[in-house]
Amino acid sequence: MAICSFCGNDIIKGTGKIFVKKDGKILHFCSTKCEKNLLKLKRKPIVVKWTKLFKK
Numbered sequence: 001m002a003i004c005s006f007c008g009n010d011i012i013k014g015t016g017k018i019f020v021k022k023d024g025k026i027l028h029f030c031s032t033k034c035e036k037n038l039l040k041l042k043r044k045p046i047v048v049k050w051t052k053l054f055k056k
């Protein structure tokens, strides 16, 4: 099972998205919401409240 590179939630097999960066790093996303936040908005998971990596 993969874990979302942004929010840290488990991704059920057959769902979610895989994104390969130019440097060869593979990112997994549970939803387009997570994909957008990381790739488009360039947010860090630790500052986004709804991720598992968020630190108070």
Ligand SMILES: [Zn+2]
Binding pocket: 004, 005, 006, 007, 008, 009, 029, 030, 031, 034
């Ligand atoms: Zn996610």
